[in-house]
Amino acid sequence: MLTPAAAIASVFRKYADFTGRAPRSEYWWFGLILWVVFVALSLLQLIPTGTDRNGYPSHNFELVFMLVAPIVAIGVLLPSLAVLVRRLHDANFSGWFALLALFPLVGAVVVLVFTLLPSNSAGARFDRQPSVPGLSFQGSGLH
Template identity: 40%
Template sequence: MTQGEGTPFDTQPEWPSEPVGATDPGDLTLPLYGATFGQAVSRFYGSYARFSGRASRSEFWWVMLALTVVAFLCGGFVGAAGEDSALELIAMVIMVLFLLGCAIPGWALLVRRLHDANLSGWMSLLTVLPYVGIVIQIVFGLLPSKQLGERFDRR
C-alpha cells in the first residue's frame, strides 16, 4: 500500500502555504496581498491609527514610496523658496504638518507589518535607535508574511 491510498499517513492536517488576506480592498481587517499603489495609500489613511491587525509588504512599501516622494518634494520646495522669505516659512510649516500628520499612521503601519511577520509590534520601538533605525525599518519591511501572524487579527 502506498502513502496516497488512504493509509494513516493521510491524517496529517494540511496548512495553507500563504496567510489569509483580504479579497476586497475595502476590507481593512485583513492585509491586502498584492495591493496596488492607490489601494495601499487608501488603506493607509483608512487605517489611520489602527495598531491591531496586519499589513502586507506591498501595502507597506507603496506607502513608504509615497511618503518618501512627498517628503523630497516638500524639501525641494523649501530649498527653492529661498532664504528668509515668507514662502520658505510657509513651505516649512506645510512640511512639518505633513510629517506630523504621517507619524502616527506610519508607526501603525509598521506595527501591522510586524504583526504580518508574526512579531510583536513593540519591536517597532527599535527604529528610534540612532543611526540604525532606518536599517531596522527596512529589514522589518522585507520580512515575509507568516501564517502565524493571523493571531493578531480581530475576528
Template identity: 35%
Template sequence: MTYSDVGVPRTGLSQPLYGAGMGQAISRFFKKYARFKGYASRSEYWWVALAQFVLYMVLGGIYGVVFASLMENSPNMDTYNTGMSAGFEAEGGAAVALMAVSLVNLAVALALLIPTLALIWRRLHDAGFPGPFYFLGFIPVVGPILLLVLLAIPTRQEKHQTIWADPTND
C-alpha cells in the first residue's frame, strides 16, 4: 500500500466504482465484458459513453474522408445531369480503402456491442430500474430520450434488488 492509496476505498469488480476516472471506467468496462448482473455508477457509464463517442467520431471522420476522395475521383459522377445518375464506381485502391474502413467500423461496433449492453444494463440497475428497461430505447422518437434520462438518474441504493447483485463477489 502506498500513501496515495490511503483513504481510497477499494472496490472489487462486483461493486460499482463511484467517482471513477476515465481510465478506471474503461478498464472496468472491458473486465466486466458480459456481466449483466451488478451495478455501474454514473461515472463508469458516462466515461465509457464519451470514449465510444470519440472513437466513433474518429472512425466516421476517416470514413468520410475516404468516401469523399472516392466520390471526387469517380469518373462517372455527373453533377450537371438532371436525370438519374449512375452513381459512382469504386475502383482500385479507393474501393479497398473504403471497404477496409467499413470493416474496421463494423468490427469495432460488434466488439463493443455486448459490453455496452451489459454496462447499460448495470447502470439501469444502479438507478433502480430493471435491465430490460433498455428496450424502451427502441420506442420511436421518445424511447432514446427516455433511456437517456433513466441512465442519468443518480444511484438509488434503496431500489437495488438482490436479484440484480453480482454473485461473483470479486
C-alpha cells in the first residue's frame, strides 16, 4: 500500500503513461488529494476580502478561482486518465473501459465498481513487455 506522498509522486512520474498497472492505493490517494485541492480552491472564493463601494462583501478570490481551477484541472487531466487506465489494468480490464464513464450515471457507476475491485494477477498482461535483445528498429525508418 502506497502512502499519499508516494502515490502522488508515482502518478506524476508516470504523467502520461497508460501502460502498466496502478494499485488501489495509488488511484484513491491521488483522487482524494485532487478532491481536497479543488475543495480548497472553491472555498477560497468564499473568503470576503472587504466591501465594495455599495457596502456588499467583495470576494476578490473569485477571480483567482476562475483562473487557477481550470489551469489545475487541465494540468491533472492527463495523469488522471492515465492512472484510471492503469487502475483498470490492475483489475484486469482494458483501459478502454474508462470510456464507459461517458455514459451518464450507469457508466460512471460501472467504472467506480471496476476501480474498487482488488488487484488481479491476470492484469500482468498489461505490464510492459521486455524488449527482445538484438531486435532494433533504429536506422530502419520504423520508429
